[in-house]
Amino acid sequence: MYWVDKVAKEILESGKYIPYWVDDMKTPSGFAHIGALRGPVIHSLIYRALRDLSKEAKLTFVINDFDPADELPPEFKEKYKDYLGFPLRKIPSPDSKYDSLGTLIAEDFKKVQLDLGVEAEFLSSYEMYRGGRFDGVIKEALDNAEKIQDIYQKVSGSKKREKGWLPFQVECEKCGKLGTTRVFAWDGKQVSYKCEPDLVVWAQGCGYEGKITPFGGTGKLPWKVDWAAHWKVIGVTIEGAGKDHASAGGSYDIAMALCREVFNYPEPYKLPYEWFIVGGRKMSSSKGIGFKAHDITSIFPPALARFLFVRTDYRESIEFNPVGTMVISDIFDDYDKCWQAYNNDSDPNLSRVFVLSQIKDISQRKKIFLPRFRDVANYLQLAENLQEKFEEIKGEKLNEYELKILSEREKYAKIWLEKYASNDFKLVFSEKLSEGAKKLDVKQKEYLSKIIDLINKSDRPEELQLSLYNLSKEIKLDSKKAFSAIYQTFIGKDHGPRAAWFLLSHPKEKVIKRLKEVSKA
Ligand SMILES: [Zn+2]
CATH class of the missing domain: 3.40.50.620 (HUPs)
Known part of the structure; x- marks a missing residue:
């Protein structure tokens, strides 16, 4: 349960x-x-x-x-x-x-x-x-002022009883402040109060003394x-x-x-x-990253924002470290797991989390295809047509509801990439050559010099991807080492997205210039 x-x-x-x-x-x-x-x-x-x-x-x-x-x-x-x-x-x-x-x-x-x-x-x-x-509870509180002080003392063990203390503060009739007034008398009908110059450090009272009924909103209980x-x-x-x-x-x-x-x-x-x-590194607001409650709907769609709180037992703390990490993307994955559980009537707890995370009652159809958030972000970086891409993965057309989910995820993936995503995930054509690119071996350099030709001949990523793979076989270079040579050359990492899509999403002359530079180094 x-x-x-x-x-x-x-x-x-x-x-x-x-x-x-x-x-x-x-x-x-x-x-x-x-x-x-x-x-x-x-x-x-x-x-x-x-x-x-x-x-x-x-x-x-x-x-x-x-x-x-x-x-x-x-x-x-x-x-x-x-x-x-x-x-x-x-x-x-x-x-x-x-x-x-x-x-x-x-x-x-x-x-x-x-x-x-x-x-x-x-x-x-x-x-x-x-x-x-x-009004009723104000009277009860004022009539029981000593008892209230005794309870404070008994429960919290601090504060000694202060003679004449009364549990009420009046909104000063002269200066309008409430935080500065002290009530010192109660006759059953009216309270006497003074607006004290140094009752608190954060505001200064005006010194006025007055007498007023405590009822009807003239003041409030502490x-x-x-x-x-x-x-x-x-x-x-x-x-x-x-x-x-x-x-x-x-x-x-x-x-x-x-x-x-x-x-x-x-x-x-x-x-x-x-x-x-909320912890983690880079908590600065300089990049326009906010962690106010009103910022949450710019990080997540509403149901996912709710999910962030629903999924954790109230007796456990929640740590949220979204900056420079995969946390947001992982939360989407976790949410999808709960959604699948709901779709398949599998894990009842996960399914319950999904139901309780919904903003309104559930009207979604069962068995829907979920475009994975991480893939959406990835294809966005590769300038892919998202609908085509996911229809290819699903194996059929996306229905209207799935398209709605996809466009929602596209919106949040753009924000994630811009403000939060881990650098390891972001695919950026590196300005400078990485250390890894400088350390490639002779075989890898040979491979890079030979793909120049392939890129010149091809405009279709599926075809190019296959040629890249075949070329590694041809020159007897382990395909993992071959692709890692490409990633090191362009993004300074050993891993990356599907290489052909990346290569073709950038100007050919720029890509070829970099390939020449690395293969001849
Ligand atoms: Zn005052």
Whole structure:
């Protein structure tokens, strides 16, 4: 049974967590890293697995746009520096399409989620506070301020109780900052607060003191309290979180304890998931390589982007090192394996991965021919007619759906070759002679000098390929050594694509000049 289905089964068999309400959240303080998609996809998977068990389920995603900005995306750092400490929803938007910077960032992440088939209902924390939905939990939190501090201390073992501390922050009526205010009194109806000049290092309060009702969106709960509170407000019963929140005594544990002991609401099902690591060499953005969540659909078609997260158990970390490697091409191969398993009703786990990776329900016909990604990239480099090439391999015409897949792969293979592919794979007519070309033996040089004639006579790659092979037999040179002489001469490698296609895809005079140069050296 696939891990997603095991989790769903465990949730079901526990008899708790009803109704099945799956939830995730994120603070829109900067454009999300590619790895931030792991949470939304995992939640979407659990939701789908529950639905597949014919259970009614809900999936929501909370945008924490009422949180104060404690940092800004680099591109807006200078422009909006005076807005640090403001609720994200109150920072102006550089694009008039959105009401705030918070919304612009949230919409960017939402769009990728939708592209990857995450079917959540998106909720704004700001709107929920403004609409009064948090009023009840705000009162409970303020009335239980000491208990909350005790829980912090008991669970995390740090922080001593601070006299007069209250779990609320007001949006300063004078300067508009929320991250700088401290509430010091609560009379059951109103909170008294001060906008402190040095409460935090990232923003400076104005010093104003005021008294205001805490209800209806005048302010918000601090985040761990807010996290627990929003489970109750929305009715969440299942919420995963990244490993960084899940250490013993960490925010997950604190929120769970607050949920139970302060809000008298049952703890949601806990699902701490592992890291997503982008590593490897050459991580520079100078080549226009991005690893933001919104970049993923320029690296992969949507279903493959989803597949990247689906195929790994949530308890295992994912390492993604696409630059200068074969990783992207390998992921296409792995995806095709799952697709084949689905086609042939073979390996049930692989087949399940394929199904769960689809953006919408499956409507593809079974038994389709899949043009291998690596071959697409290879033929592109050889300037081949892709359709003809793959029809030759398939042995018959590609159908409409297969042509669609082929053109999609062509698009992504071009990007891969330009930005990510390993140099060993790229077929580039080398500018300078390789060391290998200088070390060819007499027999190999003889071979190279004799193929000049063949190239002059031939324009058809199939025919030339055969002649190249026959020539090696004729002069009694091992064919592997013969072809490696060609590859060394042109691309500086021992291996390469089908030689004739490569030779004929470049100007003949250029090819012959190089052959003369090497064979006479
Ligand atoms: Zn202020």
